[in-house]
Amino acid sequence: MSNLLTADNPIGIFIAISIFLGTIAILVSFHEAAHAWMANKLGDPTAKYQGRVSLNPLVHIDPLGTVLLPLFLIVISVVSGGPLFLFGWAKPTPFNPWNLQNPRRDAALISFAGPVSNFAIAIVIALVIRALPATNELVSFYLLFLLNLTLILGIFNLIPIAPLDGFKVVSGILPKNLALQWEQLERFGPFLLLGIIFFGGAILQPLISTILDFFLKILLG
Numbered sequence: 001m002s003n004l005l006t007a008d009n010p011i012g013i014f015i016a017i018s019i020f021l022g023t024i025a026i027l028v029s030f031h032e033a034a035h036a037w038m039a040n041k042l043g044d045p046t047a048k049y050q051g052r053v054s055l056n057p058l059v060h061i062d063p064l065g066t067v068l069l070p071l072f073l074i075v076i077s078v079v080s081g082g083p084l085f086l087f088g089w090a091k092p093t094p095f096n097p098w099n100l101q102n103p104r105r106d107a108a109l110i111s112f113a114g115p116v117s118n119f120a121i122a123i124v125i126a127l128v129i130r131a132l133p134a135t136n137e138l139v140s141f142y143l144l145f146l147l148n149l150t151l152i153l154g155i156f157n158l159i160p161i162a163p164l165d166g167f168k169v170v171s172g173i174l175p176k177n178l179a180l181q182w183e184q185l186e187r188f189g190p191f192l193l194l195g196i197i198f199f200g201g202a203i204l205q206p207l208i209s210t211i212l213d214f215f216l217k218i219l220l221g
Helices: 010-041 063-080 103-131 137-157 165-173 176-183 186-199 201-220
Strands: none
Touching: 010 063, 010 103, 010 137, 103 137, 103 165, 103 201, 137 201, 165 176, 186 201
């Protein structure tokens, strides 16, 4: 397995990157479709009319954020031999708060639906891993990789910093007066998030790893 991802094996690298980006596209499609589905259920068909209640990756992926940037970071990691650092995004799923009965609560539910889809996929994968005998190393490796990846997507998106889903979730939980103050921080979110990603890895990575290990122990025993 390790020989597949060495810098002197370009075919292996191409196959591994293609599988990785394809997997990301599928997981992102579930995540964004869950947002769109929940918004439609709560009375806002905006995303539905844009074709976003779909598992077709083409309607969700952002060429730069879902393909080119992750691809660039993977290539840099392989060429340099350094640790893999990934960052990216999909096309945000739109919703119109004026179509919602309770905009603050419903926005939180719409936001929460994305990570929930990741955790639901993780449960299914874990059941498959438990049910299948570990006879095929490649299949076992991919399923475990898929489980880790979907959990990381769910955990990361629940960080309460805009534009991640966790920001709106917290806003929907807080009392109205605190929520209004909380929402004033939204405009600073992208800058704070980029700062944490690029300069706060020593804190962010161990935190996500700890939560990931917790979920893996629950799902796999």
